[in-house]
Amino acid sequence: MSDLQLQHLDKIYDNKVxxxxxxxxxxxxxxxxxxxGPSGCxxxxxxxxxxxxEDISAGNLIIDGKDVTKMPPKDRDIAMVFxxxxxxxxxxxxxxxxxxxxxxxxxxxxxxxxxxxxxxxxGLSDQLNKKPGQxxxxxxxxxxxxxxxxxxxxxxxxxxxxxxxxxxxxxxxRREILLLHKRLNATMLYVTHDQTEALTLAxxxxxMSMGHVQQVGTPLELYDTPANLFVAGFIxxxxxxxxxxxxxxxxxxxxxxxxxxxxxxxxxxERYEGREITLGxxxxxxxxxxxxSVDVFSNENLGxxxxxxxxxxxxxxxxxxxxxxxxxxxxxxxxSFNRMHFFDKKTTDAIRL
Amino acid sequence: xxxxxxxxxxxxxxxFTKNKLSSNLTLLAILINAFYFVSVYKCDVGxxxxxxxxxxxxxxxxxxxxVAFLSSEGVKSYNIKYSFPLIxxxxxxxxxxxxxxxxAKNAVITLDGVEQAVMEDGKFFYQSILLVASGVLCVIAGxxxxxxxxxxxxxxxxxxxxxxxxxx
Numbered sequence: 001m002s003d004l005q006l007q008h009l010d011k012i013y014d015n016k017v018x019x020x021x022x023x024x025x026x027x028x029x030x031x032x033x034x035x036x037g038p039s040g041c042x043x044x045x046x047x048x049x050x051x052x053x054e055d056i057s058a059g060n061l062i063i064d065g066k067d068v069t070k071m072p073p074k075d076r077d078i079a080m081v082f083x084x085x086x087x088x089x090x091x092x093x094x095x096x097x098x099x100x101x102x103x104x105x106x107x108x109x110x111x112x113x114x115x116x117x118x119x120x121x122x123g124l125s126d127q128l129n130k131k132p133g134q135x136x137x138x139x140x141x142x143x144x145x146x147x148x149x150x151x152x153x154x155x156x157x158x159x160x161x162x163x164x165x166x167x168x169x170x171x172x173x174r175r176e177i178l179l180l181h182k183r184l185n186a187t188m189l190y191v192t193h194d195q196t197e198a199l200t201l202a203x204x205x206x207x208m209s210m211g212h213v214q215q216v217g218t219p220l221e222l223y224d225t226p227a228n229l230f231v232a233g234f235i236x237x238x239x240x241x242x243x244x245x246x247x248x249x250x251x252x253x254x255x256x257x258x259x260x261x262x263x264x265x266x267x268x269x270e271r272y273e274g275r276e277i278t279l280g281x282x283x284x285x286x287x288x289x290x291x292x293s294v295d296v297f298s299n300e301n302l303g304x305x306x307x308x309x310x311x312x313x314x315x316x317x318x319x320x321x322x323x324x325x326x327x328x329x330x331x332x333x334x335x336s337f338n339r340m341h342f343f344d345k346k347t348t349d350a351i352r353l
Numbered sequence: 354x355x356x357x358x359x360x361x362x363x364x365x366x367x368x369f370t371k372n373k374l375s376s377n378l379t380l381l382a383i384l385i386n387a388f389y390f391v392s393v394y395k396c397d398v399g400x401x402x403x404x405x406x407x408x409x410x411x412x413x414x415x416x417x418x419x420v421a422f423l424s425s426e427g428v429k430s431y432n433i434k435y436s437f438p439l440i441x442x443x444x445x446x447x448x449x450x451x452x453x454x455x456x457a458k459n460a461v462i463t464l465d466g467v468e469q470a471v472m473e474d475g476k477f478f479y480q481s482i483l484l485v486a487s488g489v490l491c492v493i494a495g496x497x498x499x500x501x502x503x504x505x506x507x508x509x510x511x512x513x514x515x516x517x518x519x520x521x
Binding site: 092094095108109112113115116128129 | 359362363365366368369370
């Protein structure tokens with residue numbers, strides 16, 4: 001396994017559309033990096049550039065200290081797992097897993113041992129004589145992973161591997177990928193639009209939007225200290241509530257309510273006195289009891305928690321309470337904020353000390 | 354389950370791979386037989402071949418190809434039953450030399466008052482070689498399948514025994 005460096009990568013298509021802008025990332029040996037972002041943000045394009053399936057318009061791709069920018073995909077020693085599995089339907093699972101090694105003309109006994117050990121690791125030992133059509137979606141995805149594992153590549157690439165699976169299977173397969181990463185201590189690059197996958201799997205997350213990297217950091221960093229409005233809104237479920245606000249005399253004044261600032265927040269917002277900012281509050285940072293009155297319009301019980309949707313002044317708000325609530329439309333509930341995030345109105349960057 | 358014993362691994366591979374050797378040898382035998390019948394029907398002189406046995410010969414070629422093709426599929430999965438028809442049609446290929454090609458080689462036909470050999474010696478040898486080759490390939494395919502199928506069966510029995518032993 002090896003280090004991976006993406007240096008100033010750009011992707012410009014023939015029709016002059018630029019999909020990726022100045023992508024920089026250093027992936028350490030054994031690290032699992034998740035590229036996350038909405039559809040069309042350039043995350044899959046970046047992955048395909050690493051795989052060699054897309055030409056790199058500018059920049060360098062370094063694997064293990066070696067520049068592979070112009071190298072064809074087969075020589076990069078990279079294995080990719082696709083969303084649609086890309087298995088050969090006429091071959092058995094054993095043959096599918098052994099195929100790439102056969103092409104390399106490796107010793108047949110060694111291939112056999114590699115396939116059996118990968119199958120055992122992935123719980124596929126009893127399925128080796130079956131065809132892909134006889135397996136469930138989750139099993140097929142495990143075969144696709146097995147096909148990558150047997151090659152012991154320098155880097156594993158995953159392109160939304162769980163998107164075709166139902167919610168239950170997705171959770172189970174996600175845990176298997178995590179286990180696989182721990183066992184192999186492999187360098188992995190994983191693309192998803194699902195933030196739950198990103199938060200649970202990643203050592204570090206790269207959050208992308210419109211071809212630009214918005215923030216790189218650990219899942220906790222992205223959740224706790226989002227770099228800008230986009231990351232704040234994208235990471236977290238339900239998403240963060242945003243309010244147009246003004247900083248006035250040590251308070252944040254919004255339409256319908258105002259919140260006094262802590263000493264730390266005051267210091268951070270000193271230069272914004274009298275200016276408009278965006279206030280962000282995560283639904284889970286809102287608690288019952290306080291001076292902010294919410295007009296409830298829906299109450300969603302999720303078992304352990306309740307999502308209460310309502311309005312405060314002109315703003316919509318979603319609160320995530322830790323108990324079973326039975327608010328009805330038209331009810332009023334008083335809330336307060338445990339924690340707040342502030343963003344510059346113009347640049348959308350987070351405001352911090 | 355994995356072991357460093359090469360012989361064991363070689364046997365174990367049979368559990369997951371097809372018997373492509375037997376299958377491909379059989380398909381090759383069909384191809385060679387095709388060369389044979391193209392050659393034998395091409396060297397007709399006058400109407401020598403228009404006798405009852407030409408019909409049987411055509412029919413037998415069809416039967417040969419059908420049996421060989423079905424067997425080539427059967428032996429892929431180490432089904433020992435398909436070895437026997439393969440060996441049988443392999444032997445029959447050699448027997449065939451003494452029917453049509455040999456009779457044609459020995460026959461003389463008079464055309465426009467001139468006596469003429471129905472099949473020249475060179476063609477006879479060519480066809481004999483084709484028949485022997487396809488026959489030998491069928492027999493080898495059948496024998497290889499028997500050996501591999503028996504190896505696989507005993508290997509599987511050994512694994513089952515070990516699995517049973519480890520469970521109890």
